Amino acid sequence: MKHKSTLPAVFLSPALLILAVLALVPTVFAVFISFQDRELSRPDGRFVGLDNYLALFSDRRFVNAIGVSLTWEVLTVGLTLLVALLIGILMFEYAGPRWRSALSLMFLTPVILPRVSAAFVWKFAFHPLYGIITWPYKAITGQPLDLLSDPATALGTVALVDIWQWGLFFAVIVLKLLETLPPQPFEAARLDHARTWQVYAYVAIPMLKAPLISLAFVKMVESLRAFDLIYVMTRGGPGITTETLDMYAFSQGFIESGRISYASGMAVLMMIATSIVFTVIWKRTRA
Amino acid sequence: MSVRRKGRFVGRFILALAAFSAVFPFLWTALNAFKNRVDIVTPTPLFFFTPTLDNFAYVLGRGSVFQGLTNSLVISGSAVAIGAILGLPAAYALARYPGKWAKDIQFFVLSLRFLPPVAVAIPLMVIWLELGLYDTRLSMIVTYTLLTLATVIWLSVPAFQRVPREVEEAARVDGYGPYAIFFRIALPIASRSLIGAIAFSFVLVWNEFLIALMLTTSDAKTLPIVASELTQLGRDVPWGILNASVVLLSIPPLLLIGILSGMLNSAFRRKN
Known part of the structure; x- marks a missing residue:
């Protein structure tokens, strides 16, 4: 009876049509202009075949950006999950119901802030002269501490803001996941005189393996959106030490030379890489 | 027993630290939004100052x-x-x-x-x-x-x-x-x-x-x-x-x- 209803077709087709058009047109167009030599100042491009792609592979800044992006992914995904597990477990272990909901609310605020706000808040906190975080260092040593201008620490400092936003948010989710677990295995482990950390390492975390993998996946996808933080905090600098792929594509297509086709080629390569990697991971973990 | 208690103390201390780090940076920014420039550009951070609405008036x-x-x-x-x-x-x-x-x-x-x-x-x-x-x-x-x-x-x-x-x-x-x-x-x-x-x-x-x-x-x-x-x-x-x-x-x-x-x-x- 119900599969004869017109409802699925009526309800699904407008939304899917719009999504398909809005997603496919830019994607196809990105591929199309990546075979041209368009620039912002000169919109009528000629077809140059694979020239943009060939140029990319001998572009050392592009290779550098791949490295920065990969470092960023590993750093933010790994540390976010570590922070989330630590804080989530501590909340589950040491906080009563009221404290849990109060803490959860506080831990949600960083991720809700616009990335531009979060980036500015921390950029000012790390300001070598007036920053509240660098102040103790300056007070003790008399030297200003400029983490964002030091090639060795700039990327890590920006990553800290990302982990601050996502790690605390995921800690709340880890807490909720722990709360859904049945209490019996915990009690059994305690009766066997397991230490607290053993209960989590050998009982709780293995039971939550599937949702934790999903969390890691979500973070991998969201870590691609590093641009806002980097744009406000370092603009890819010092030098090109924090220039991720999207930052480089932006500066090629927009700021420096307006080489829109070249930037588009980069975007297409990113699109292919992320689509393949994420689809494989998604299908693997769901199978 | 005392190990457990020490663990709880450390655990709660870390939680308090995390909670502080979650809200303080933005609160500090909000506080600075009510300061005159001279109160922000100080060698030591100022917690007490004469608040001003000038910044918001200017922005809006x-x-x-x-x-x-x-x-x-x-x-x-x-x-x-x-x-x-x-x-x-x-x-x-x-x-x-x-x-x-x-x-x-x-x-x-x-x-x-x-x-x-x-x-x-x-x-x-x-x-x-x-x-x-x-x-x-x-x-x-x-x-x-x-x-x-x-x-x-x-x-x-x-x-x-x-x-x-x-x-x-x-x-x-x-x-x-x-x-x-x-x-x-x-x-x-x-x-x-x-x-x-x-x-x-x-x-x-x-x-x-x-x-x-x-x-x-x-x-x-x-x-x-x-x-x-x-x-x-x-x-x-x-x-x-x-x-x-x-x-x-x-x-x-x-x-x-x-x-x-x-x-x-x-x-x-x-x-x-």
């Missing part, structure tokens, strides 16, 4: 900020409205009529999030330029609809699945047709989670930065862009004004935090 009185605020409200509001009107029915169809395509459709909707924003923004910039719609509210609304529609669908499918089937069956027995069941039964019952999904998609586009940066230059600039331009000012930085504009930008998402944490709670409620 500036044409660019006011324009950014209205642009953000119109663009985010319209994109969210379109996303909800089209997305909620689609999500319901996916939740309640799981044909063989439902899984593929859901994956397609999710996979839109895999697209790097810069890969969407570059071609759209060229497309909007050629259509003569570059830097208009209309082009921004259409672009953001891609984000809101996908998000609303993705988050609403589980919300509709949590509506007890028996209630819908009972309504069917009472003579309700499929459309009446959606509008008068499923929608009201799932409304709390659905409002959470809509609020989330609002926060997402309100906070969106990269696409807006590439698709607007003056007329349709959204508030995050205006705020970021203020943060890039030269040497003699008006720190108080900067802090005030960051606070202004952050207020709407923070107002929705109650709804969003409610959505989290209902998503992870114990299943039995």
Whole structure:
């Protein structure tokens, strides 16, 4: 009876049509202009075949950006999950119901802030002269501490803001996941005189393996959106030490030379890489 | 015993530290928004000072900020409205009529999030330029609809699945047709989670930065862009004004935090 209803077709087709058009047109167009030599100042491009792609592979800044992006992914995904597990477990272990909901609310605020706000808040906190975080260092040593201008620490400092936003948010989710677990295995482990950390390492975390993998996946996808933080905090600098792929594509297509086709080629390569990697991971973990 | 107690003390200390780090940075920014420049540019941080409203008055009185605020409200509001009107029915169809395509459709909707924003923004910039719609509210609304529609669908499918089937069956027995069941039964019952999904998609586009940066230059600039331009000012930085504009930008998402944490709670409620 119900599969004869017109409802699925009526309800699904407008939304899917719009999504398909809005997603496919830019994607196809990105591929199309990546075979041209368009620039912002000169919109009528000629077809140059694979020239943009060939140029990319001998572009050392592009290779550098791949490295920065990969470092960023590993750093933010790994540390976010570590922070989330630590804080989530501590909340589950040491906080009563009221404290849990109060803490959860506080831990949600960083991720809700616009990335531009979060980036500015921390950029000012790390300001070598007036920053509240660098102040103790300056007070003790008399030297200003400029983490964002030091090639060795700039990327890590920006990553800290990302982990601050996502790690605390995921800690709340880890807490909720722990709360859904049945209490019996915990009690059994305690009766066997397991230490607290053993209960989590050998009982709780293995039971939550599937949702934790999903969390890691979500973070991998969201870590691609590093641009806002980097744009406000370092603009890819010092030098090109924090220039991720999207930052480089932006500066090629927009700021420096307006080489829109070249930037588009980069975007297409990113699109292919992320689509393949994420689809494989998604299908693997769901199978 | 004493080991356990020590563990609890250390654990609670770490939690307190984390809670402090979660809220203090923004509170400090909010505090600075009420300071005169001389009270911000001090060798030691000042906690006590004579507050001033000058920064907010300046920010709200500036044409660019006011324009950014209205642009953000119109663009985010319209994109969210379109996303909800089209997305909620689609999500319901996916939740309640799981044909063989439902899984593929859901994956397609999710996979839109895999697209790097810069890969969407570059071609759209060229497309909007050629259509003569570059830097208009209309082009921004259409672009953001891609984000809101996908998000609303993705988050609403589980919300509709949590509506007890028996209630819908009972309504069917009472003579309700499929459309009446959606509008008068499923929608009201799932409304709390659905409002959470809509609020989330609002926060997402309100906070969106990269696409807006590439698709607007003056007329349709959204508030995050205006705020970021203020943060890039030269040497003699008006720190108080900067802090005030960051606070202004952050207020709407923070107002929705109650709804969003409610959505989290209902998503992870114990299943039995």
